[in-house]
Amino acid sequence: MRHLRSLTRTLHKQRIEGVTFHFDPHHQHELSTAVRHFFTTPEQHTPLDTPEATRGVFLLEGERKWVLKHNRLIHWKKQLQNYLGLKKAFGLHDLTNEFINLSAVSAKSACAPSVAAFGYKGRFPFLKEEYLLVGFLDDHCSVDDRLIAHPEQASTLLPQVFDLFARMLDEGFVHMDPHPKNILIAPDGQLRLIDFECCAHSVIDHDFSLGFLMGYFFHYWIKRFIAMDDYRTCCENYLKVEQPTLDRSIFMPVFERFLTGKVSRTTRYAILTSPKAQAAFKAQ
Incomplete structure (x- = not known):
């Protein structure tokens, strides 16, 4: 995941249930607590979209509300591309790419949500799962x-x-x-x-x-x-x-x-x- 180092170097790295997360340091404790709760009792969290076999979107609640997105990558080519950053294409539909996009866009625009955390699970050179947390836009x-x-x-x-x-x-x-x-x-x-x-x-x-x-x-x-x-x-x-x-x-x-x-x-x-x-x- 070297191609993401410039984006994660200012974030707090922490492993939870075998997943490597990079948390916004300003909300690290709150976010890690919310993620642990999700892994322990996923059924208690409200889905924000129709769950699929390989992806889900859930509401996490603590002092604030967060959106947790989860992707499971099935095909080995996609796993390889995302781990090594072989395709630096802004058009790929996955959470690694959304993390890259939001990191670029939210720095210059108030109309995009900010990244709260990015996480992944895998072993060189294959990425198995992706996680992305962003702020929940309440009452929208x-x-x-x-x-x-x-x-x-x-x-x-x-x-x-x-x-x-x-x-x-x-x-x-x-x-x-x-x-x-x-x-x-x-x-x-x-x-x-x-x-x-x-x-x-x-x-x-x-x-x-x-x-x-x-x-x-x-x-x-x-x-x-x-x-x-x-x-x-x-x-x-x-x-x-x-x-x-x-x-x-x-x-x-x-x-x-x-x-x-x-x-x-x-x-x-x-x-x-x-x-x-x-x-x-x-x-x-």
Whole structure:
């Protein structure tokens, strides 16, 4: 796990039940106590997502509340890649990668949760299990839950979501899976992002990235709550007021591609992290 040393050197290392954890030193005692309690009585902890055979997300409660994510890596190639850091790809869907992403993003953005701890279990050169703890955003609800309860709020929420996208780009990163379940609404109305397994740490082209974000957001999720023509109108109204200097020759082709069609995860990762791949996508 040498490729993570620059990220873990300031954290407190501790082994619990055969798992090597790196805790935020400011909350080390509280976190280690909560983790021990989880290992002792996992059935007493509330699942925050439907548990699967190889992964789970649970709520840990102590003086504060924390989210514990757990992955079990099955395939030997994935175990090898994650232990040795053979693929330094920000688009891999795993907790080692989310730890890397959040360590980079939370240092420059208040709309991302901070890392409380990272843990792993394995023996050189294979990583068997991954653990990630982040702060729990209490009293937040997802945009998805809000719209299921109040679908009439879609046109009101959209400009706020677009503002979040613009702020994200200004802060120098691109969340590659920005759907309504990954965007939370705070009690004061502020929006925040979760689930950073897939993220670009820099922005190659602002207008290209905004086209991806606004197009993807409709095609993959929000179309359940708003018709395409109404969505286009909301987008246009937002762009006229908030993005007057936008280069539409760059924005529109990307926006339309993601708005109306499916683009693979591999392609999304490539075009948002590689200038060469992005240029090729523009030329299509």
